Amino acid sequence: MGNNSKSKNQTALAFAAFKQNKFGVFCLSILCLLYFTAVFADFISPYTYDSEVRSHSYAPPSKIHFKDAYGNLTWPYVYGISFTFDEYHKRVYTEVVNEKYHFGFFVKGDKYKFLGIIPTDRHLFGVEAPGRVYLWGADSRGRDLFSRILYGARVSLSIGLIGVSISFTLGLLVGGISGYYGGRVDSIIMRGCEMFMMIPGFYLMLALRSAVPDSFNSFQIYLAIVVILSFIGWAGLARIIRGMAISLRQREYVLAAKTLGLSDLKIIIRHILPHTLSYSIVAIMLSIPGYILGEAALSLIGLGIQDPIASWGNLLTDAMAIAHIKLHPWILIPGFFIFITVICFNVVGDVLRDCFDPLLKGEGEANA
Amino acid sequence: MLLKLNNIYKTFGGVKSLLGTKESAIEAVNDVSLTINHKENLGLVGESGCGKTTLARIILKLYGINSGQIIFDGTDITRMSNRKFRPLRKSVQMVFQDPYSSLDPRFTVREILKEAISLDEVKYKSEAEQEQKMISLLKEVQLSGDILSRYPHEFSGGERQRIAIARALILSPKLLILDEAVSSLDVLIQDQILQLLTAIQKRHDITYLFISHNLKVVKRLCHRIAVMYKGKVLELGSCDDIFDNPLHPYTQELLTAAVEYRSTERSTDLKIPDKGRLIEKTKGHFIIEG
Numbered sequence: 001m002g003n004n005s006k007s008k009n010q011t012a013l014a015f016a017a018f019k020q021n022k023f024g025v026f027c028l029s030i031l032c033l034l035y036f037t038a039v040f041a042d043f044i045s046p047y048t049y050d051s052e053v054r055s056h057s058y059a060p061p062s063k064i065h066f067k068d069a070y071g072n073l074t075w076p077y078v079y080g081i082s083f084t085f086d087e088y089h090k091r092v093y094t095e096v097v098n099e100k101y102h103f104g105f106f107v108k109g110d111k112y113k114f115l116g117i118i119p120t121d122r123h124l125f126g127v128e129a130p131g132r133v134y135l136w137g138a139d140s141r142g143r144d145l146f147s148r149i150l151y152g153a154r155v156s157l158s159i160g161l162i163g164v165s166i167s168f169t170l171g172l173l174v175g176g177i178s179g180y181y182g183g184r185v186d187s188i189i190m191r192g193c194e195m196f197m198m199i200p201g202f203y204l205m206l207a208l209r210s211a212v213p214d215s216f217n218s219f220q221i222y223l224a225i226v227v228i229l230s231f232i233g234w235a236g237l238a239r240i241i242r243g244m245a246i247s248l249r250q251r252e253y254v255l256a257a258k259t260l261g262l263s264d265l266k267i268i269i270r271h272i273l274p275h276t277l278s279y280s281i282v283a284i285m286l287s288i289p290g291y292i293l294g295e296a297a298l299s300l301i302g303l304g305i306q307d308p309i310a311s312w313g314n315l316l317t318d319a320m321a322i323a324h325i326k327l328h329p330w331i332l333i334p335g336f337f338i339f340i341t342v343i344c345f346n347v348v349g350d351v352l353r354d355c356f357d358p359l360l361k362g363e364g365e366a367n368a
Numbered sequence: 369m370l371l372k373l374n375n376i377y378k379t380f381g382g383v384k385s386l387l388g389t390k391e392s393a394i395e396a397v398n399d400v401s402l403t404i405n406h407k408e409n410l411g412l413v414g415e416s417g418c419g420k421t422t423l424a425r426i427i428l429k430l431y432g433i434n435s436g437q438i439i440f441d442g443t444d445i446t447r448m449s450n451r452k453f454r455p456l457r458k459s460v461q462m463v464f465q466d467p468y469s470s471l472d473p474r475f476t477v478r479e480i481l482k483e484a485i486s487l488d489e490v491k492y493k494s495e496a497e498q499e500q501k502m503i504s505l506l507k508e509v510q511l512s513g514d515i516l517s518r519y520p521h522e523f524s525g526g527e528r529q530r531i532a533i534a535r536a537l538i539l540s541p542k543l544l545i546l547d548e549a550v551s552s553l554d555v556l557i558q559d560q561i562l563q564l565l566t567a568i569q570k571r572h573d574i575t576y577l578f579i580s581h582n583l584k585v586v587k588r589l590c591h592r593i594a595v596m597y598k599g600k601v602l603e604l605g606s607c608d609d610i611f612d613n614p615l616h617p618y619t620q621e622l623l624t625a626a627v628e629y630r631s632t633e634r635s636t637d638l639k640i641p642d643k644g645r646l647i648e649k650t651k652g653h654f655i656i657e658g
Binding site: 251252253255256257258259260261262263270271274275 | 425428430454455457458460461462464465466469470471472473474483484487532535536539
């Protein structure tokens, strides 16, 4: 280990091992890309999440044309669309050939605040007004699904991170305290945790959601959902950390710290919790999908994020009717995003666990 | 008198479980009374499992006791709460048996020492001053100052034990408990550490409580020796008393084993009188009698 003058600790070594795994790195870069688009959603998307044209209800994905009427290559453009009803009163969209709208970069469009601060109306790409481009079709109210998925990523992806950080802070502290003190404190805390774990998560989630007042605005509801989800997640973690803390508190360096007169909380934070880090990082990665799915489930049944705010879950609400999926298959795209994100988090977590594992064994030998 | 232990009694287990079944308690320390005088090193000797380490941890108040009294430097610390004891705690420090596990593997030497420095009464004005203190401490335990940013796994057992000693010395303790501090080291390194400890005692106002199963090592450092067996002190006396005139058969056995490297067959199962008390035979030489 110490073959060069610069000392590396375990975590650094594990991340070095992670870089060797191509699939893990691939999934991590997909996640980074998703988070990147979520942060800059308002700039990247051609429309804002609530920009609607009612006459474009369930408009299919726009055809992008690269050739003009004579077959020559031109700057890409889309046609305007209009609809007629067929015999089942279903809208049938047709392109209006004399309305041509060219693509452009940094086009003017809906007004928004870039990163919530700078007011602007420029979007990364779009077509000339009054034309509209639907890369992945439109929803029932004629809103661009592509834009809404990007906006939805903000909610769905951030809920995972915020939820996990709340429940992990709680779980680590409670588990650490419980395991470190042991005895009666431990019994009381652990019985409390088991009370939480006893109730099936989904029903607890529904029960807690019903306790949230209807008068909340969308941001308050968002916060409420984060709190609800992390409220459910912390107990399981606390129990595992407690188990690790019980074995760690007998280590001599913990006793040495105690002998020096370090306060209990400091010992827990400095000498016990860091040693659960390799486990915690893996557990964090593997538990984020739970939060994303939890939000999606709540929003899907209409208890989560409310329209017009988008989240991947409530975008799928339309897809609950089989007829809609048959007629407008593009409304399933948000589900695909949930799927990809969940898979990626699981793969990254799994690869990380493999990276930490041999090192954990090494540590055990050194202490033996 | 630096430390006085009066009739310390400590059991493990024996807790009533939820269903009312009571498991039998293990008597780890059974009615032990000892005194440690200022600058008079005491050696605590006995086989593994005899309660030496438990006694050390009781002095450090890492374990509570069932009954008895601990008086440190004139203050009764028996029932003192952890919060009240914390300022006193720095006067009693400990060096642990296993230098591989007594240093947190995630901390550099700097972080390990800094943790102790942060608890010191002396407040250091600057980072540089703290750094100076650390380097001078490392020099004291004969390590060079440029190891500060290295991790414990990069050192040998002897070096780690020196780091552990340096950490214990930061708070300038009056009593340093060395719990089998040299047992896991090879003979040459043991010798160096013992020399180091002697040198430290010359410079500092410090008293050692040296716990070991090895009588030869104890003889080099200690003025008085207490022999422990099954939670009881069987014999207590000056180094010469114990080595030249061992009274208790168990002490004699220990000596034969340590000095002659001869495996001894325990002649009779030792019967320790339960209500045994230490009786003074000659001046300062006690033996248990029931």
